[in-house]
Amino acid sequence: MGYLCMLLLVVLFIPSTNALQTSQTQVLLQLRKQLEFPSSLQILESYDGDFCSLSSSAHMSISCQDSSVTQLKIMGDKPVKVSEFSGFAIRNKTLSESFSIDSFVTTLTRLPSLRVLSLVSLGIWGPLPDKIHRLSSLELLDLSSNFMYGSIPPAISRLVKLHTLILDGNYFNESVPAWLDSFSNLSILSLKSNGLKGQIPFSVCKIKTLTNLALSHNELSGKLPDFNTLTGLHVLDLRENHLDSELPVMPEVLVTALLSKNLFSGKIPEQFGNLGQLQHLDLSFNHLSGTPPAALFSLPNISYLNLGSNMLSGSLPNELSCSGKLGFVDLSSNKFIGGLPSCLSSNSDQVVVKFGENCLSIDSQHQHQGSYCEEAIKRGKQSKGRNIAVVVAVIVGACLVMVLLVVGALLLCREFRSRRTHEQHTLPKMVKENIPAGVSSELLANARLISQASKLGTQGAPVCRLFAFEELKEATNGFDSSRFLGEGSMGKLYRGRLENGTSVAIRALSLVKKCSNQNLKVRLDLLSKLHHPHLVGLLGHCLDGSGQDDSSGNEVFLVYEYVPNGNYRTHLSDSFPEKVLKWSDRLQILIGVAKAVHFLHTGVIPGCFNNQLKTNNILLDEHQIAKLSDYGVFIVTGEIEKFQVKGEGSKPCQQTNVQDDVYNFGFILLESLVGPIATGKGEAFLLNEMASFGSQDGRRRIVDPVVLTTCSQESLSIVISITNKCLSPEPSSRPSFEDVLWNLQYAAQVQATSDADQKSDSTS
Template sequence: MGCLSLSLLVFLSWFLFIPGTHQLQSSQTQVLLQLRKHLEYPTPLEVWNNYRGDFCYSSSSPHIVITCQDDSVIELKIMGDKPTKVSKFNGFAIPNQTLSEGFSMDSFVTTLTRLTSLRVLSLVSLGIWGSLPDKIHRLSSLELLDLSSNFLFGSIPSQVSRMVKLKTLTLDVNFFNDTVPDWLGSLSNLTLLSLKSNRLKGPFPSSICRITALTDLALSHNEISGKLPDLSSLTSLHVLDLRENHLDSELPIMPKGLVTALLSNNSFFGEIPQQFGHLGLLQHLDLSFNSLGGTPPDTLFSLPNISYLNLASNMLSGSLSNHLSCSSELGFVDISTNRLTGGLPSCLSTTSDKRVVKFGWNCLSIDPRHQHQESYCKEVHLKSKQSGGNGIGVLVGVIGGLIVMVVLVFGFLVLCRRYCSREASELHLLPKAVADNSPTGFSSELLANARFISQAVKLGTQGVPIYRLYTLEELMDATNNFDQSTSMGEGPEGSIGKLYKGRLENGTYVAIRCLALFKRYSIRNLKLRLDLLSKLRHPHLVFLLGHCIDGGGQDDSSVNRVFLVYEYVSNGNLHTHLSESSPEKVLNWSEKLAVLIGVAKAVHYLHTGLIPGFFNNQLKTHNILLDEHRIAKMSDYGLTIITEEIDKLEAKGEGHKSWQMTKLLDDVYSFGFILLESLVGPSVSARGETFLLNEMVSFGSQDGRRRIVDPIVLATCSQESLSIVVSITNKCISPELSTRPSFEDVLWNLQYAAQVQMTADGDQKSDAASQT
């Protein structure tokens, strides 16, 4: 009887226990299924369609991870396929790839909070949109929150400050547009804070300096302004990324353990602190595109671990010490576009495959073809001192300027009465030349009022030669009357106009492109177009130095030819380098990525740096030139603005907007084939577009890649880096326009591939060192 009672007790215990456990698992399952419904059944969750088991024990994949403990979900990671793509069209940002209008962020978070034991939550690229509600703090056990690459906007809710267990907070690539919260300092356990690529504004919150556990801080690509405070209290900080903001103060003291500091594209001024030269763990320092002055500390170059040092496009002056020494780890140095004088220290001037040094457009005594005269740097330095010195002089100058303005305005009004009637009659004679319904969308009014969007000016290329007008006689002298011996041909198929190599009177070599004009423009209209083209200034564009208009007669409309004068880039084009067999000219995978990233930056600038944008940019490997440092420079860009080939669209009845969007996506498609040629080499790509499109299937397997991918690429790349580029290449050459990525997406993927490759190279180097 005793045994029977004991058996009955065990049975009842088991019976009572099982329903409770089943009910708990069912509750978690229902929450997950409800979340899937909120997210409108994303592709990564299709594996749940026919799954009848316990989701806590389902297999993980790169796109979805579920981890459970004690029958509760403690980790949920979902990687979607809806990147934060923003189409920039006619100067406006238009988000797409979002969930439907029926999506409710409030309801979604309410459902999420039923996973009360959740410690890790990562919901990336799922098209989530709306304002993040305060109730997110109910996930009080969270240690990691990642909502990157979505469409969240408004402010980051203050209730997040109550989530004191958070160690990682990542909200990159969203549309948060309030100030950076000052309550972040209350998250004392935070080790990683990343709010990159939002629209956050206001000052840098000083409370962040209280998070002593912080190892990674990334606030780049926002609109943060004002002073950057002393960061030395962040004793655990290794990575600091504040690129592309509006910070305008002197550089503060940095933490001693800093490994990476990215501070480019701000408005930092003053001298580089000597303390930077004592950051013994620093490996990567980027201070480019600021307003820093003085002479950089010698110790920066000899830091024991420094591998990347970029000081380009500042106002650095003085001479570098002849005794300056460079760290053996230093692989890249850029001091170009500053005001430096004197010679180049031997450790920077010695040619080496292990170190790339860029030093153009200073006033150095080396390589005079790419330097200013020393007087230029002294004049600029003198002007800056004078402008900061005499307040009375400034006041007198302002008053004098006002008087001059009044006189000029009065004179203008007098002249205008005489001239306007004549101008109107001239324009009336040539209505087609200035029509506002041109299929290019480049009407005279638009051309005259073309404007840069905010970030384009910050690219500024200080030290670039001033754009000027050339006479036909100057160009004839430079080319020996356009002798056949100076002809560089008409370029590859699809190039526009004949190209000549010339040597100006001052000894500078230039490339001169002659364009025959079959479209009739008024001089005014043509000059407006050329003026717009002259505004294009980017480090990865071949600089347009000036032009010459050759008229065929007295009639204002009878322009025969236009000569465009470019800088001469002597190191060949990408097509040649891809087909080179000599070891010193072959590009390895990292070098190819650097070239491709440079071109992608240039094209992205052409699309978005000026309103209206420049599309249909003759993208091919023949038109990507490499300078002596293997820096990519794109040629033949923007020429459709002054050629007639655009008129072919007029017969098809395509409007300006549809033309613009189509040509933007055509540039993406053309760039896809540049990527493809970089992967397979020109010998394979020469077999034709159809062959390559069919062979893209081969990239999906290791054997297929070994068969078609360039052996040099295979020998020098990591598989992960290669896979990223293969994936974005597939998207670029998609036959469906709607599925092609934006150039922002292309650029992001290439930079990510380069970062992955750099990490792989570093690991390989460490492994090799440990074995010796």
């Protein structure tokens, strides 16, 4: 009897599982309401079951343990602000003025078991409240691409389990917190694309677990701390700031260092030549001087080395040794003299080298006279001397100014006191709420960014030049058959090497109808303005016979950058098993191409369509970065009457064909999923096989085994879903390219989390 009584007491005092599930459900519904019913959470409206049993979708992911929510991921449809890859700005919106970020975070804290919280592109605005620390179980926090501003709250440091903190693409505009060393488990810290100011605090270098540090696209300045203490740091991204110190010693395990577009000065440390794991080093657009360490070029893993646009000088030794993995070197726009070492010479097919705008004894057409480099170095030394004198003068002047300021402050103090009470009653509400400098009330009210499309191609874009036909003949050895790369609907393609050593791809186009050179040049000028990191760069063009009668322009040669790593289709084929890409790599390639096509549709006015979207028109560079080729060629080859010079109102691209690009991109997605089975098969075959995606057995039969063994099921389902939509027979049912891009990015995020979890499990 005693045993039965005890058992009854235990049963009576077990917490109600159903009650707990109801509580969690109410919290999720409240969050949906506070986020103003985003489409991402639409399923919650009609679903009457346990939210923990919901299947993850392309819009949200909810995971539970012991009837508590442990993972909540929501990606909204509020467009983000300008990114480093987009090339254009789009209209942005926040949640309404009635939104309260304080109330929103309070609601979130009612999910105390949350380990993963990702709220991206939801239009959340306001200063992030301190109470975020109440989510004490958090291991990953991603609030990127929203509109939070002010300072990063110190209370976040109390999230001791946090291993990933991502706050990219917001408007935080104070300094980088000095308390970051409070994190004992943090491995990824990403604060890119904000307005952070001041120096990088030394406390960052006390986070011994840090592997990735990304602070690019901010307003940071001053001296770099000693990153050498971060013995596990693999990725360092500090691009586009105002950092102005000499370069410090770097961790020995560093793999990627992106330090371009700052104000770094002095010599490149010799220690950089000992970074045996380094693969990617970008020091371009700084004020570095001296001769770079020769060992940089022979690092065992170095593949990308960009030293362009500095004040580097001296001569590189002819016996310089180059790493077998080195694929790209940029020495351009410096003060180098002498010859180019043999391993970097134009005779090498293994490495792409840019060396123009120096004083080298080769390629005189693209080099300065030796006196130019000598004079520039001399001016730099004189400027340094003048700077010292200026500093002394500034110090003396500052002392005098301080005296005057003290006197002025005493005089103003009395008047300020008399006005203070009156101002407290007249300041508008928005000023009282401590809106930081640099964030206008208009931005918070409307949250929109002005389009930058008019500036397209003006920053960092190569100059498109007019080539003489003789130059192209020489570059291709008279269009020799050994330089022939192939022929398609867009004409014949040849590989060439220009006089300065640059490898190029030359497309020979034969126009169906004759057209005046004037009209051709108008269209080529438009094509030359299409610049994007995921488009094959157009370097120039040649109008064969341009010196003859003005109506004889019947053949056009387009000169593109040479992309050395083949096309995407070959990396999906079983003909080259060593090149076949795993799922996460395919996703990155697809995202890159989707960004490029989205740019062609919306980043230029008018939008450009009919972009020859096929897997063999996606090229991969030496870093596996995707670049779309044969885009916009319709501008040149289309019907002549559609391209007559008619002023600003003309529309050289048919905007009605946007859904054709979506449909064709759907086939690229399909080939990415099925891999070798697509080789040599027609459109009808692939469309028929799509029915197999509906079951697990069907997927195992048709999906590429490489994909099946390297993907998470959730990530795979997201891509299958968007593929089906792209290939819808009804154009009106197909998604926009913005939707396609969003889904691919979400799939990549899901896959990255799955990979990280597997790595963590295997380590454990």
